[in-house]
Amino acid sequence: MSAPDSVHGGVAGGVDVDLRGVRKAFQSLTVIEHLDLSIASGEFLAILGPSGCGKSTLLRMIARLLEPDAGSVTISPDDRFQTAYVFQDAHLLPWRNVLDNAALPLELMGVARDERHARARAALRETELTEAENRYPAELSGGMRMRVSLARALVTSPRLLLLDEPFAALDEMTRFRLDLRLRQLWASRGMTVIFVTHSISEAVFLANRAVVLARRLGRIKLDRPLNLPERNEDLRLDPRYGREVKTLFSAMEEE
Amino acid sequence: MLSRLKSIIPALIPFVVLTASVELAVRQGWVHSYLVPAPSQVLRAMIDSRDELFTAVASTSASALLGFALSTIGGIAVAVFLSSSRPIQRAFYPYAVFFQTVPIIAIAPLLVIWFGYGMRTVVASAFVVSIFPVIANTLTGILSTEPPLRDLFRLYGASTWTTLVKLRFPSALPQILTGLRVAAGLAVIGAIVGEFIGGQGLGSVVDVARTQQRVDKVFAAVLLASVLGLALFGLINLVSYFTLRRWHASEQ
Amino acid sequence: MLRNNNHAPLPNIGDNESVHRRHFLSLIPPAFLAACSKTPGKIRLALNWKPEPEFGGFYAARYTQHGLNVDILPGGAGTPTVQMIGAGSAEFGIVEADEIVVARARGNDVVALYAAFQHSPAALMVHASRKFADIGDIFKKGGTLAIQKGLPFARLLERQYGFDKVQVVPSPGGDISAFLRDPKFVQQVYMTSEYLTAKRQGTDAQVFPISTAGFDPYNTVMATSGDYLRKNPEIAKAMVAAVREGWRVYLDDPKATNQRMNQLNPSMSLDGFAETAEAQKPLIETDETRKNGLGYMTRERWLTLISQLEGLGDLPKVPAPEDCFTTLASTNS
Numbered sequence: 127m128s129a130p131d132s133v134h135g136g137v138a139g140g141v142d143v144d145l146r147g148v149r150k151a152f153q154s155l156t157v158i159e160h161l162d163l164s165i166a167s168g169e170f171l172a173i174l175g176p177s178g179c180g181k182s183t184l185l186r187m188i189a190r191l192l193e194p195d196a197g198s199v200t201i202s203p204d205d206r207f208q209t210a211y212v213f214q215d216a217h218l219l220p221w222r223n224v225l226d227n228a229a230l231p232l233e234l235m236g237v238a239r240d241e242r243h244a245r246a247r248a249a250l251r252e253t254e255l256t257e258a259e260n261r262y263p264a265e266l267s268g269g270m271r272m273r274v275s276l277a278r279a280l281v282t283s284p285r286l287l288l289l290d291e292p293f294a295a296l297d298e299m300t301r302f303r304l305d306l307r308l309r310q311l312w313a314s315r316g317m318t319v320i321f322v323t324h325s326i327s328e329a330v331f332l333a334n335r336a337v338v339l340a341r342r343l344g345r346i347k348l349d350r351p352l353n354l355p356e357r358n359e360d361l362r363l364d365p366r367y368g369r370e371v372k373t374l375f376s377a378m379e380e381e
Numbered sequence: 382m383l384s385r386l387k388s389i390i391p392a393l394i395p396f397v398v399l400t401a402s403v404e405l406a407v408r409q410g411w412v413h414s415y416l417v418p419a420p421s422q423v424l425r426a427m428i429d430s431r432d433e434l435f436t437a438v439a440s441t442s443a444s445a446l447l448g449f450a451l452s453t454i455g456g457i458a459v460a461v462f463l464s465s466s467r468p469i470q471r472a473f474y475p476y477a478v479f480f481q482t483v484p485i486i487a488i489a490p491l492l493v494i495w496f497g498y499g500m501r502t503v504v505a506s507a508f509v510v511s512i513f514p515v516i517a518n519t520l521t522g523i524l525s526t527e528p529p530l531r532d533l534f535r536l537y538g539a540s541t542w543t544t545l546v547k548l549r550f551p552s553a554l555p556q557i558l559t560g561l562r563v564a565a566g567l568a569v570i571g572a573i574v575g576e577f578i579g580g581q582g583l584g585s586v587v588d589v590a591r592t593q594q595r596v597d598k599v600f601a602a603v604l605l606a607s608v609l610g611l612a613l614f615g616l617i618n619l620v621s622y623f624t625l626r627r628w629h630a631s632e633q
Numbered sequence: 634m635l636r637n638n639n640h641a642p643l644p645n646i647g648d649n650e651s652v653h654r655r656h657f658l659s660l661i662p663p664a665f666l667a668a669c670s671k672t673p674g675k676i677r678l679a680l681n682w683k684p685e686p687e688f689g690g691f692y693a694a695r696y697t698q699h700g701l702n703v704d705i706l707p708g709g710a711g712t713p714t715v716q717m718i719g720a721g722s723a724e725f726g727i728v729e730a731d732e733i734v735v736a737r738a739r740g741n742d743v744v745a746l747y748a749a750f751q752h753s754p755a756a757l758m759v760h761a762s763r764k765f766a767d768i769g770d771i772f773k774k775g776g777t778l779a780i781q782k783g784l785p786f787a788r789l790l791e792r793q794y795g796f797d798k799v800q801v802v803p804s805p806g807g808d809i810s811a812f813l814r815d816p817k818f819v820q821q822v823y824m825t826s827e828y829l830t831a832k833r834q835g836t837d838a839q840v841f842p843i844s845t846a847g848f849d850p851y852n853t854v855m856a857t858s859g860d861y862l863r864k865n866p867e868i869a870k871a872m873v874a875a876v877r878e879g880w881r882v883y884l885d886d887p888k889a890t891n892q893r894m895n896q897l898n899p900s901m902s903l904d905g906f907a908e909t910a911e912a913q914k915p916l917i918e919t920d921e922t923r924k925n926g927l928g929y930m931t932r933e934r935w936l937t938l939i940s941q942l943e944g945l946g947d948l949p950k951v952p953a954p955e956d957c958f959t960t961l962a963s964t965n966s
Contacts, residue, residue: 580801589782
């Protein structure tokens with residue numbers, strides 16, 4: 127379909143996501159009561175909130191893995207296979223090697239072997255994991271596994287990339303490197319990214335918009351853009367960084 | 382290779398000690414040989430009756446293997462069926478449990494009625510006794526697939542069948558092999574019970590030798606039955622090693 | 634002679650369950666059974682089948698009147714009474730005469746004291762529709778033969794007539810359902826027991842006693858270990874006397890004893906008990922016993938049995954007939 131070296135295996139760009147009056151309850155517990163949220167194409171949105179506030183539920187509804195009890199989730203454009211999801215743990219298939227793991231989405235979509243291997247290799251290059259392609263997950267470190275998971279998400283050139291605290295289990299250096307890589311990938315591809323995290327500093331570093339959810343009922347406590355300069359190791363020295371962190375921290379603190 | 386041999390030595394020591402003690406006890410007359418045969422007598426019986434025992438081992442092996450193969454295929458199929466929905470599980474799982482709880486001794490005569498005398502009853506008996514662990518373990522394995530992986534497959538539009546073949550089944554493989562290990566030994570036991578009722582094989586040798594007060598021959602046949610069970614168990618372990626060795630903790 | 638799996642006229646699953654469960658018990662070396670606790674002074678009489686008319690006299694006996702504290706242990710299929718005696722887990726046991734010979738040949742010092750049955754009730758049951766003229770005919774005309782082929786009588790039949798024209802399968806114990814279903818089915822039975830059941834169910838059952846093939850050992854023989862006999866000759870004598878008396882009582886009027894046994898073994902109906910008790914009389918009380926007393930044994934009969942077994946190649950050592958049995962308490966009754 128496209129030259130193996132190109133970053134964009136398919137279409138570029140992102141999607142608009144619109145949630146209107148979304149409600150979700152599990153048995154007697156209402157996790158999200160009434161949520162309105164609009165995300166523009168190409169945005170990098172960070173969603174913050176304490177445990178149990180409904181962040182993951184929200185993400186899964188956007189991925190259409192879950193149906194809301196009321197309200198609507200509108201995505202435009204709404205093509206098949208345009209969404210990718212990265213979980214908290216890498217969740218690779220242990221009986222397949224790295225290359226086949228990265229190629230899995232294409233395999234499920236029916237793409238032929240040679241092509242999907244080529245595209246998987248390209249994705250692995252993006253996540254700096256080429257030498258490992260024949261190894262098995264059991265032989266990899268946590269950080270490397272997460273890179274494979276990321277490559278797997280990118281292999282379809284998704285327009286909508288959803289991540290649920292993907293780097294939480296990694297050490298700080300690896301986390302920083304992957305944050306940086308993710309930011310670069312977003313910049314070059316222009317997809318819509320929604321990143322759920324516990325970490326305020328990570329949210330500020332990565333995103334250009336942050337939403338803070340309340341402890342209960344999925345209420346939005348804070349929704350603000352994050353206009354910060356170039357993302358690199360020196361960002362944390364910039365006073366604006368510290369100010370944004372403080373703002374978000376206060377929003378999360380009261381309750 | 383040498384280290385493999387070395388690892389067997391601890392297991393051999395109790396065996397050697399026990400064998401030597403029994404041999405001594407019988408020779409000294411502390412234990413009557415008509416109650417507990419000396420190992421040398423058991424060995425003698427094996428040699429003297431080697432043709433008969435060889436035929437019997439071949440027969441029991443064939444029946445046990447066939448019964449085991451049937452319960453592997455049947456058990457996995459039933460488990461896949463049960464895994465398809467909760468209502469189906471609730472409706473049919475209790476009947477699967479039946480296969481574990483019904484005493485084979487009680488239904489073996491029924492098996493003769495349905496399958497006649499001979500190998501078919503023996504295979505049926507081996508099947509009935511060994512299928513449940515396959516069902517139970519396979520079902521557990523299939524149902525234990527990590528939800529995020531299931532989500533991943535859904536995200537990319539995988540059909541139920543594709544998810545079963547590419548995700549749930551490979552994921553369940555370690556658990557399935559555990560079930561097969563248990564089923565292997567049970568298949569041998571089931572075959573022998575079937576042979577008590579239906580004739581032929583090691584079960585028949587044991588039954589006939591018992592009526593002749595040939596305790597040495599009884600022990601010889603029972604020993605061979607255990608060896609058969611061990612061989613089958615070892616076979617499963619070999620399969621497990623080759624299929625799991627690159628990716629599962631149990632073989633690392 | 635015939636082991637334990639050939640009684641119990643009424644086939645039902647519960648029956649077969651105990652029949653076959655006992656199979657496995659017999660594989661546990663009875664040496665371990667000997668570890669069972671024993672009340673001092675208590676004498677255990679181990680049966681090789683469930684309480685049925687074949688043990689009538691043993692249940693009718695009034696042991697306490699002979700100063701004996703006896704506990705009767707019912708058995709089932711595969712109960713290893715001859716090994717239990719040898720191991721000491723029972724002081725007395727019921728065995729078949731050929732078991733004693735083979736046991737002695739293997740170093741197990743058991744001695745017969747009392748032969749309840751002068752003649753063996755063992756037989757092959759066939760469907761009369763097959764019109765067999767004699768027992769030899771059975772082996773010439775195909776069909777299925779359910780027999781315990783390890784037993785001496787089976788091997789004698791095999792040697793005499795050959796089994797190549799029949800399909801030999803394991804004996805189903807007291808279960809006659811296969812016989813009822815299949816007109817070409819031949820089964821080892823006690824003619825006093827399963828045969829009567831088959832007749833009651835309306836089939837054309839017919840029996841050929843094994844004795845017609847020339848094999849007729851003493852049956853339902855009470856035995857003890859040589860050791861016990863040497864140490865307790867008075868007890869052995871008293872046992873024989875009590876048992877002889879009991880058989881007299883049972884022969885004259887089995888009803889009360891049958892009721893007792895039926896409570897212990899409800900798998901056979903009271904009518905069945907009565908019918909079998911009657912049918913077995915000619916095997917128990919003969920001219921010989923009228924002359925010499927119930928349970929009487931002769932050297933000649935033992936010698937015949939020993940040479941038959943020797944001919945089969947079953948005996949690593951050939952025991953002397955006088956070692957196999959002993960005559961105690963010459964009370965006539």
